Amino acid sequence: MSTDPAQNDTPSVILVTGLSGSGKSIALHVLEDVGYYCIDNLPVSLFDALVRDITVNPTKARSPFAIGIDARNPGTELDRLPGMIKRLRDHGVDCEVVFLDAEDAILIQRFSETRRRHPLTDDGTTLEQAIKLERELLEPLLDLARLKIDTSRTTLHELRELIRARVAERESGEMSIMLQSFGFKHGVPRNADFVFDARCLPNPHWHPDLRPLTGKDAEVAAFLGDDLQVKSMLSHICDFLTHWIPCFEREGRSYLTVAVGCTGGQHRSVFLIENIAKFLTSQGRQVVTSHRELP
Known part of the structure; x- marks a missing residue:
């Protein structure tokens, strides 16, 4: 698979947006490193000019672009974006919206640790109020996003690898499928398209010799792989995805996230x-x- 986006003849534009403190700058840096022409905090009016330039002559457009757009644009400007994106797609331009998010408590913690100022705070607006306002302003972009990434429990290294694997290295026209294990006691992934519950399956946690291991270890794999219930659930999930993934592809979806959870996210869901x-x-x-729950 080629990681050089310049080798793709089809013009492409990636809009990177989301909450302040969620990792947008990191995402843009990753895309810049692999050859995207990146512009951060682009006013919507200038994005409109870029759209006109690309749609007039797509073959001569400097491509690919990665554009950072966020709530520093006025809300009335953000409302114009859906029409611009539709124009790009109608002209054969591969235009994707990547939305980065995180839990409010995590965002507050990040701003406190870095001592950065939230772009929407002022003398009369607290950090909590600014985050709430930002969510409201970005609602139109969240609805447009085909890829939503929750960075609440994601390290900088993990986010870089995630952007590289799911966005930078995705072949044009190919669907990128994220498969994620998790533990229900730590919360359900907020951005999953499908969530499957494996808590009804035999739990290796109750076997002292298997408890410190994970679903990646051969002993746990042998324990679960021999169980008829596990085999049945695995078969049904694979059949489900075989049937429905093509339906999402026909609707033009580029990203799909499938999550499987068990109690702690160590054994059954990982397997x-x-x-x-x-x-x-x-x-x-x-x-x-x-x-998600493995070190």
């Missing part, structure tokens, strides 16, 4: 995600795996 990944990879799918 299932690893095996679902093997199955989809054997079908020629572009797959990225993430085990």
Whole structure:
């Protein structure tokens, strides 16, 4: 798979947006490193001029672009973006919206640790109020986003790898599928398209020799792989995805996130995600795996 976007003849534009403190700058840096022409905090009026330039002559457009647009634009300006994106797509331009988000408590913690000022705070607006206002202003962009990334529990290194794997290295026209294991006791991933619950399956946690291991270890894989319930759930999930992924592709979806959870996110969900990944990879799918609760 080529990681050089310049080798793709189809013009492409990626809009990187989301909450302040969620990692937008990191995402843009990753895309810049792999050859995207990046512009941060672009006013919507200038994006409109870029749209006109690309749609007039797509073959001569400097491509690909990665554009950072956020709530520093007036809300009335942000409302114009859906029409601009539709114009790009109608002219054959691969235009994607990547929305980065995080829990309010995490955003507050990040601003407190870095001592940065939120762009919407002032003498009469607290940080909490600014975050709430920002969410309201960005609602039109959230609705447009085909890829939503919650960075609440994501390290800088993990976010870089995620952007590289799901965005920078995605072949044009190919769907990028994220498979994520998680523990229900730590909360359900907010951006998953499908969530499967594996808590009904036999739990290796109750076996002292398996408890310190994970679903990636051979002993746990042997324990779960021999169980008929586990085999049945794995088969049903794979059949479900085989049936429905093409339906999403026909609707023009470029990204899909599938999450499997168990109680702690260490054994059953990890085992299932690893095996679902093997199955989809054997079908020629572009797959990225993430085990949220594993170190």
